[in-house]
Amino acid sequence: MSATVVPMNGQPSWMVDLLAAFPPSPFKQRAYYDKHLDCIRVVIRECSFCEHRLTAIMTVLEDNYPEPDQQPFVGFVIKGVEHLFESLKLPLEGVLPFIELFDRMAELHGEELTATVLEPYQGLLNILKEIELKVDFAEAIAA
Amino acid sequence: MRDDEEESVTVCTVNGITLYCIRAPWVSPSGGLQRIGTLAITQTQLGRYASMGLMSGLAQFQRIVAPGTILARHIFRGLKRPMSVGGNMRADQDKLVYSWKPRFDYEWPGDRFRDPPVGREPHPRRVFVVVVTPNSSGDFPMVDGWIERWNWVLGSDDLGGAPINYSERYEEQLWRAK
Numbered sequence: 001m002s003a004t005v006v007p008m009n010g011q012p013s014w015m016v017d018l019l020a021a022f023p024p025s026p027f028k029q030r031a032y033y034d035k036h037l038d039c040i041r042v043v044i045r046e047c048s049f050c051e052h053r054l055t056a057i058m059t060v061l062e063d064n065y066p067e068p069d070q071q072p073f074v075g076f077v078i079k080g081v082e083h084l085f086e087s088l089k090l091p092l093e094g095v096l097p098f099i100e101l102f103d104r105m106a107e108l109h110g111e112e113l114t115a116t117v118l119e120p121y122q123g124l125l126n127i128l129k130e131i132e133l134k135v136d137f138a139e140a141i142a143a
Numbered sequence: 144m145r146d147d148e149e150e151s152v153t154v155c156t157v158n159g160i161t162l163y164c165i166r167a168p169w170v171s172p173s174g175g176l177q178r179i180g181t182l183a184i185t186q187t188q189l190g191r192y193a194s195m196g197l198m199s200g201l202a203q204f205q206r207i208v209a210p211g212t213i214l215a216r217h218i219f220r221g222l223k224r225p226m227s228v229g230g231n232m233r234a235d236q237d238k239l240v241y242s243w244k245p246r247f248d249y250e251w252p253g254d255r256f257r258d259p260p261v262g263r264e265p266h267p268r269r270v271f272v273v274v275v276t277p278n279s280s281g282d283f284p285m286v287d288g289w290i291e292r293w294n295w296v297l298g299s300d301d302l303g304g305a306p307i308n309y310s311e312r313y314e315e316q317l318w319r320a321k
Contacts, residue, residue, distance in 0.1 A: 010259050014154045014163060015205060022190030024198060036188075036291050037274070038226045038234065048199050048250050050269055050295040053312065056224045064248060064295060065263060080225025083232075
């Protein structure tokens with residue numbers, strides 16, 4: 001099978017080169033460690049989003065233009081992961097179910113992450129439970 | 144090295160590492176001289192957006208970060224949150240945050256090889272931020288800071304182009320446009 005090269009209409013040459021070196025993949029829901037900013041990013045929808053800082057260690061992502069039938073919250077950022085994992089006595093390696101991490105973090109920071117604070121994001125948390133999203137630290141090492 | 148003037152991105156390669164460079168106001172983290180500086184991101188880091196299918200983030204880099212950071216209204220220093228990077232337990236203190244209110248937002252749905260990013264009118268109360276780490280590597284003398292992240296946040300009611308609660312979110316305001 002031969003590849004078909006499709007010109008990228010109007011794209012600058014640097015973008016063409018970038019996408020040749022790093023071909024776009026279809027989006028998939030994921031949780032990954034961002035080692036440059038020491039945080040875990042969870043994203044369940046590809047979109048433009050607004051970050052809302054809930055606490056010093058937790059931010060929620062809201063779709064800037066959700067469809068009427070879509071729930072607006074599309075992800076979390078868990079910050080200060082190295083320190084958090086030390087507190088939870090977890091290694092920064094391997095694969096970890098995100099919901100398990102979230103529950104342990106919410107317990108550790110129960111004074112800030114109360115049920116009332118988290119209530120608006122139950123829809124997102126339910127989706128994350130259903131899809132059993134996992135944080136893969138090997139992905140961060142490769143970044 | 145080559146220039147894509149209309150896109151405000153300069154591509155350069157140093158020791159086999161490809162960098163995408165843009166121009167931006169630069170104030171040394173100690174608050175010294177203000178000049179036009181160079182911010183950069185490696186091809187590997189930017190390419191991860193494509194590899195992960197985060198194409199709207201890539202469109203925002205091309206259409207907002209690259210041409211727009213030079214128009215930033217504010218630079219803040221210090222993120223005031225726990226962050227450990229490369230053995231530095233207070234890495235948050237070094238980070239710089241550029242903020243302004245772009246005229247358009249972008250998403251990149253559909254076929255990325257045929258269709259361009261789609262422009263959208265941003266929410267009126269949101270501003271755009273770019274997080275930057277000052278360069279400490281002698282291997283890249285032309286780079287003042289490394290672009291780490293970009294996204295929208297809620298805007299301040301009392302300081303145009305600044306994020307909400309900026310005085311609580313950041314250690315200090317380093318610079319503001321006159």
